[in-house]
Amino acid sequence: MSAKTLFHPVNLPLDRLPGADRLLLLKGGMIVTMDDGLGSFAVGDVLIRGTEIVSVGAQVAAENAEVIDATGMIVIPGLVDTHRHAWEGQLRRINPNSPTLEDYCNATHFSFAKYYRPQDMYVGNMLTALGCINSGITTIIDNSHNARSGAHSDAAIEALLDAGIRAVHAPGAPLSGDWESSQWPGDLRRLKSKYASDPESLVTLAMMAQINREQWAVARELGLNIVTEFFGAGMAAELGALQQEGLLGADNIFNHCTCLPDQGWSILRQAGVKVNVCPRSDAHYGLEDGVFAWQKAVDHGLNPGLSVDNESSYSGDMFTEMRVAFYLQRAAAHSAKFHGKSSAPDLVSARQLLKAATVDGAVCAGLESKIGSITPGKQADIVLIRTDNLSVYPSNNAVGTVVHAAERGDIDTVIIAGRIRKRGGVVLGVDRQQLQAAAEESRSYLFDAAGYRPDPFAESFTPLHAH
Template sequence: MRSLKLLITVAVVLPCVVVSASKKLLSGGTIIAFDHETESLKVIRGGSILIDGDRIEKVFETANEANASVPIIDTSLETGDSASSVEVIDCTNKIITPGFIDTHRHGWQTVFKTMGSNTTLPDYGWRYSAFVAPPLFTPDDVYISQLIGLYEAMAAGVTTTLDHAHHTWSSDAATAGLRASIDSGMRVFWAYAFQPLYENFPIQEQIAQWKELVSQVTGPVTEVAVAYDFWSDSPFVDKSTTDRVIDLLKTSQRRIRAKSDKLRYSEYKPLLTTHHVEGPWLFGNSPQDLNKAGVLSSSLPIVFSHSSFIDTASANLLRATNKHISITPESEMHYGHTHPTSHLILDQASLGIDTHFTFSTDILTQARLYLQSVRYRLFQKTLDSWKVTANSPFSVNQAFLLATRNGGLALGRKDLGVIAPDAKADIVVWDGRSPALLGWADPIAAIILHASVGDIEHVLVNGEFKKRDKKLVVEGYDETVDKFLEAAERIQDALRKLPLPSQEGPFLTGAPYGLTETLDVLRGDGDGYGPQFV
């Protein structure tokens, strides 16, 4: 098993190291802050944010207050002691928000982009998933695909992601994805997927590698977590495998050696995530399954991705144990497992992306889609009773919180997804003078309903610029793109040669397939549905 430390030294490309002041002042912008006392959003117009290292030191109500409180201002950083300097970033006419938090993603699949534009969930399982990918990918392919996917997300204002990393079909493939996560500079909760499906890489070797990686990688912005999808009774997995995972979760806090004195043994809790889809899919991994295994009531953060068709019993368990779901709106629409009941558990919900190669990579789009789809669903109930809708059931403020603070809570981190003193300095600055935002009065409505990722001017993660003046802060970006395009062309060419999966007989859970009505925007007897141009 090759060491992560060794592999880091031979990375395809490392992000650039930017020498900057120890403190930054985002001055004179409209800030969407969070008030922990009232548990609500707070809009500050003409305010400033002082960043010290990786954290927000203070949020000022006015620029004048900031100027009076921050005596050492050195905008050039060409002279003087940078350790005591403050770099001032003029944010006049700009909107400042916390970075978006994505609580479910598969970053390694970026090279598949546009190949699955009309695919369904059964198609995905047999064509794009980790079950069929190993022959197509080298470890370097996993690395470059993961890296470019995270750059794409970061450019779109996503500063934190929970990556369900099921590229763990070999030790080298697993390490490559983690190395890319570290090199990206994004805040990544990289959840190693334990998969008892590979004869050449048994579960006991996966667990041994996980322990090694945790001991090497703890902090500052990448954290190794756990993904496991076999909590329900399954013909693919025996009980001993699940028992090994349970033992790992229970004992890891005592057995993992912390690298830094700042991180004590009791502070490390390996976040757990699992796919949960019910209805006719019958994928299981429900809160009841984890409760039966004795895991749900632990202090570990647990995120159930999708939770399509979640029921009352599951919702009650989530609230009782303070565990969360990740709604991936575009994915659930695209693949057909939908989200019919997730709006009933929004107090324990966050937003995710899922397979970004098939649709949007940004949380802003997910928040907007989910806001309007929930409004549609609840409006329809009123209309079905022959009544006129008299109020809007779901506000832009709630959608904004799902995309930011609720994501931090799902990850067990109250210091993420908010602009407040002592929160992590993960921040997005929006150009308030862009055509889409001209004339805004409510900054929250401006972002959720009118902005696009093209309006993002700056992105900071852990207090450092990752996007500045609408450009990624990445050394050697063009070379990295060339390597990605070469891998994408090769892998997509191999994928074209694979036969399409059959959709006959029952689905693997025993439920029958059902044909969905297709639509045509053209008149006549022809098939306007059209081919996929790949």
């Protein structure tokens, strides 16, 4: 029995996408297109036909269109999370004070991950995907490094499809425990045939792998992007050889990239490697010096995407990620200037970070031709943010409101590929009772299997038997 048949908490129409002729008009919103050619509109309309944006302007006429009144709302492209371990959904905030990467692994990979069943993958991915939709994240790169069997990967992908989120699913080898290693990475061929043959599908496929020439060759044979957790002097030392062998390219997606020397950054730029940075994760778990690599990337001509990474210690929203990035960069820049350093960087702007969370995130995911801006011809991944809530009213600056003040509770509407997934502040089609029951069953099973005694007031994670 598949994980999907065990429970199905999202009750949506069988066809995952709207009809090609359906017209949807977003009327009278303050539109931040993130398209430099189009600009922004203090009051404007967006017309969607089927899955695609067909017109953006100060006033768009459309007969027989369903109208969403966007008056008093800020309209932005859907947010893109370029690095999320979605399978960990039921482990949210289990280790809020985690001081190191090893401690994070103790609370995930070295304990619960070993006992995941396919249905636990489904539950974790479903919780994560719905949480993303609720907070305006319409696309994720799903770093699924717990692909213990083909059934585990199937369950993870089915959850993404059922949730209705856009995703790049990147299965990868588990870090501990028993698993069907003989099927890896060969199972990618089956997954590509089963799930990635439809060009209209919201879920595409990649590979998650560390520096492994044989595995990278399989991904390239299949035409898949390669996602790698990349940080530190040891990994940076391998860049020269990889470059000489012609093994770096635009199909590489590197996460973190903390503490890379200037030469390493030059190699990444020359090779066209895509990069994302993790403002909270790097500080929380002390990856190398704990400083996210935004400034280094920008200084070397790269435009990194932003990533949440995981929810085992903190929240899963991109608003917080943008704010943390803003203030970490500002603190470092002000400090450098105060201490008279000639290399003091320019101060980051709110628009730069919204670009990182939209346009640059789309580039990192290899989806820039489809998403990232509100542009005619692109897919209609769009978020409408209310400005009449007490915490944000009055909104005197649209981008400032989004980056510095808005929260998931301010999001009225989320549209993915023309399909309304959140409306009136509510994620649509979700059977909350069934979802909660499945999550509780999964969590209880995993806690029992790992010998973990939950303590809602624990200062640290202490499983009875890790490793």
